[in-house]
Amino acid sequence: MKALLLLLQAPAEHAAEHAAGAEHAAEGAAHGGGPAEVLMHHVTDRVLYTIPVGPYHLLITKHLVFFVLAAVVVLIAARLAIRSYREGGVPTGIGAAVESFVLFIRDDIAEANIGHDGLKFVPLLCSFFFFILFAALLGLLPFSATSTGNIAVTLGLAIVSFLAMQYAGISKYGLWGHLKNLVPPGLPVFLLPIMIPVEILSVFTKPFALMVRLFANMLAGHMVITALLMLIPLMAAINAAFGWAVVPVSLGLALFIMVLELLVALIQAYIFTLLTAIFIGMFAHPAH
C-alpha cells in the first residue's frame, strides 16, 4: 500500500506522509534494495527541499523542479522562435523547427478536427504539445526525472484539457444547450435513463484516459530501461561471469529503449494534442 501511495504521490503533499515514504525507501535500502525497490526509487518523486508556509510545507520535489524546467525551456524556445521572425521575416534555426510543428498543429490537428473555430484553441494545443515533448525529452537526460511520469502532473494537464472541452461546448451553445447536446437527438424516450448516465460518464472518462495514457507511457519507458540495466547486478549476484556476459546485452537493449523513448516522446505529445482536439471537436460539433 505504501508503494501505491508513493506512486500516486502529489507534488505538494503534507510532510508527514513524505516522512513515511522516506522511511519506506530507507527500509528498502537497508534490506539491500530488492529489484522492486530500486525500480520504484527510480520512478517515484523525491523531496529535495522543504519551505514552511504557515502550518503547511511547500515541498520542492524532483518532479516539480523538472516540471518548472520544462515550462521554462518551452517559454525560451518560443521566445527564440519569435525573435527569429522579427529579424529577417524568414525564420532560421530554432524558429524554422518550431514553425513546422506549429503549422502542423494548426492545420492538421486544430483545423482538421475542430474546424475553423479551432483557431482559438491553437495556442492551448501548442502549449500541450511542446510541454509534453520537452518534459519527456528532459527526462531522458542523466540525473533527471520525467515530470509527466507523475500522475499529479498529468492530472493537471487533463483538467486543463477537460475545461477546454467544456468551454468549447458551453461557449457555442450555452450551458443548457451544451448539456442537451451530450445525448444524441432523436433518441427514443425509454433509452434516456440509460443514455444520460453513460454520456455523463463518458465526459469524465475522456480526460481520465488522457491522464492515464500519458502517465503510463512515461512511467513504463523508464521502468523498462531500469529493469534492463538491473539485469546486470541480478546476474552478477549469481556469478561474476554471468554479470559480465549480460553487460553488452543489457546496455544494448537499454540504449534501444532510450532511442524508442525519443520516438515515444514525440508520439505521446502528438496523441495528447490530437485527442484533445478531437474531443473539443466532438463537443463543438455534436451529432445533430
Added chain:
Amino acid sequence: MNQQALAYFAAGIGAGLTIIGGAAGIGRLAAAAMEGIARQPNAAGDIRGAMIVAAGLIEGVTFFALIVTILLAIK
C-alpha cells in the same frame, strides 16, 4: 504458496495476457491500415492519422491493465 507469491503470479500472467491483447489489437489495426494504403496510396496520410489515433486508444486501455499488474507486483 503464500499471498505474495500469488500476487506475483497474477501480475506475471496478467502482464502477459495484457500484451497478447494489445499486440493483437495493434497488429490487426496495422495490417488493415497497410492494406488500405496499398489499395489507395493517395489516402496514405489520412489512413496514417486515423491509425495513430486508434493505436493510441488501444494502447491506453492496455496501459490501464498494465498498471493493475504493476500494482499487484509492487504492493
